[in-house]
Amino acid sequence: MNPLEKFSKKFGFTATETNVVFFILFACVIAVTLNIIKDKKNEKAFLEFNYKIEDSLFNAASGDPGMADSTGNLQEKKIASQPELLDFTKEKFSGKISKINSSSLKKINLNKAGAAELNRLPGFGPKSVAAIIEYRSKKGGFKSINELLNIKGIGIKKLDKIRNLITLD
Template identity: 35%
Template sequence: MKLQNFKRKAFFWIDKLQITRKERTSFSLLLLILCLLLISSLFIEQKLNYQQEEYDEILELFEERTQLAEREKAAIAQKYNPDFTVNNAGNPDTETAVEQKSATALTEMTDSPSEVSETKPAIININTAGSDELQTLNGIGPAYAGRIIEYREANGGFKTIEELINVKGIGEKRLEAIRPFVTLDP
């Protein structure tokens, strides 16, 4: 009696929702597949089977790549911020930060980071200096020296030191770094 009652109510709802026979069959199949997948996932144990040697090899590879990434990070930090030393972990060490570049020991930020100048640059007249002289300035490499000379020739010389900002690539920081070492006087 209860089964017949359930069937009547089910058919009543199916008729009311206007579900076709194909839709009922498709829904039943999808429900059956879902149930089978759920049951199978409960009984199938998924386990990663690594041998100890493979695990050690993977861990060693991870450590090597981590050290390589730290060295690359330190090289980039040193290239773009040579005022800081780098500790063994590849992080800038603020406690042992190198003091601001002084007139007695200036490092040269050139287009190739391997070139380092340990001599004190002389005061250079930017209206008469050649490329080699300009490259002795902190932060001025061959490319910047060429741009300075091009700007100087195109504009009839520099009238003020601040005009160096008009040279492509020279910003306020670089200008402040070289300002004490440049002059306009002959």
């Protein structure tokens, strides 16, 4: 059994289908080989092209002063510029800071804070805040910060993020 017959049986092709597959494969190999040979011939032309000279001649022909002189030599183009300074002082900053961070001076008291104040905690939205207030009213307040773990949606990672932002007294 020759290799073509083995291929035909393995993939369930007829003899004609096998011949077509091998013809297409052979044509692709020849096309790739011809492209490689063609690229090898033209490779030298790409390596010899000097972009600086051609670009400077184009700029000189287009009448762009300051880029190239009549001989094609590049000249430095001077641009007058002034550095732009950005002012991020508190007086100029118009955005509001809605969430508190660890550098804030006043900690939030879990037993006394309202919804607006609790909502400022990072990672806490309306659902978490409502759950905290509901838990607080049912239990008569928090006795430990770790009690927050009893609230659905608050895990150890979330608690660790806010631990230094909250207090019970």
